[in-house]
Amino acid sequence: xxxxxxxxxxxxxxxxxxxxxxxxxxxxxxxxxxxxxxxxxxxxxxxxxxxxxxxxxxxxxxxxxxxxxxxxxxxxxxxxxxxxxxxxxxxxxxxxxxxxxxxxxxxxxxxxx
Amino acid sequence: xxxxxxxxxxxxxxxxxxxxxxxxxxxxxxxxxxxxxxxxxxxxxxxxxxxxxxxxxxxxxxxxxxxxxxxxxxxxxxxxxxxxxxxxxxxxxxxxxxxxxxxxxxxxxxxxxx
Numbered sequence: 001x002x003x004x005x006x007x008x009x010x011x012x013x014x015x016x017x018x019x020x021x022x023x024x025x026x027x028x029x030x031x032x033x034x035x036x037x038x039x040x041x042x043x044x045x046x047x048x049x050x051x052x053x054x055x056x057x058x059x060x061x062x063x064x065x066x067x068x069x070x071x072x073x074x075x076x077x078x079x080x081x082x083x084x085x086x087x088x089x090x091x092x093x094x095x096x097x098x099x100x101x102x103x104x105x106x107x108x109x110x111x112x113x
Numbered sequence: 114x115x116x117x118x119x120x121x122x123x124x125x126x127x128x129x130x131x132x133x134x135x136x137x138x139x140x141x142x143x144x145x146x147x148x149x150x151x152x153x154x155x156x157x158x159x160x161x162x163x164x165x166x167x168x169x170x171x172x173x174x175x176x177x178x179x180x181x182x183x184x185x186x187x188x189x190x191x192x193x194x195x196x197x198x199x200x201x202x203x204x205x206x207x208x209x210x211x212x213x214x215x216x217x218x219x220x221x222x223x224x225x226x227x
Binding site for chain 2: 034042044046089099103104
C-alpha cells in the first residue's frame with residue numbers, strides 16, 4: 001500500500017532553535033518527494049523537491065534530505081522563527097500512467113518566543 | 114506570474130444555494146486540479162483536468178460540478194451542498210499530468226455550508 005508517514009505529529013520549540021522533521025514512505029514506483037509548508041486555512045507552499053538521484057536540497061533555512069534506499073526523508077529547519085509555525089507536509093509522487101501524489105498527515109510545528 | 118489564484122477566499126452558503134469557486138493561473142500549465150481538505154487532514158484529490166478535458170473524477174458527488182472554460186481557468190460549481198462539505202478547497206496546476214515538477218497550489222477557498 002502506498003503510504004507516507006510523518007513524525008512527530010506535533011512539535012513545539014523555542015525561537016532560534018533548530019529542529020528536524022521525519023518522513024518515511026512506501027510509495028512505489030517513486031518519482032519525487034516534496035516538502036510543503038501550510039499555514040492554517042491556506043494552501044501548501046512548496047519548500048523543496050527531490051528526485052531519486054538527489055540526497056540533499058536547501059532552500060534558505062530549510063534543508064531536506066532523501067535516502068531513497070531506506071525510503072526516508074527529513075526536513076531540517078535552522079534558527080527557527082515565529083513565522084515558521086505551520087504544518088509541514090511530506091508528499092511523495094509516483095508514476096502510474098500519470099503522476100499521483102500521496103500526502104503525509106503532516107507535522108504541526110509551533111515556535112514559541 | 115508564478116501563482117495560482119483562487120476566489121473567493123471565504124464562502125458561506127446555505128444548503129439550497131448555488132455558488133461557484135474560481136481558480137486561475139497564467140503559467141501555461143495544462144493540467145489543473147481540485148482538492149478538498151478537512152481540518153488536520155491531508156488534501157484529497159477530487160478532479161483532474163488535462164488540456165481542458167476532465168481526466169479524473171475521484172467518485173465525487175454530483176453536487177460538485179467542475180468546469181474548465183479555457184487553459185487558464187478552472188471553476189467548481191456547487192449546488193445543494195451538505196454541512197459535511199465544509200472544508201478548504203484547493204486548486205493546483207502543473208505543466209502536465211504525466212510527470213513534472215511544477216505542482217503549484219492556490220491559497221484555497223474556505224467553504225462553510227450552513
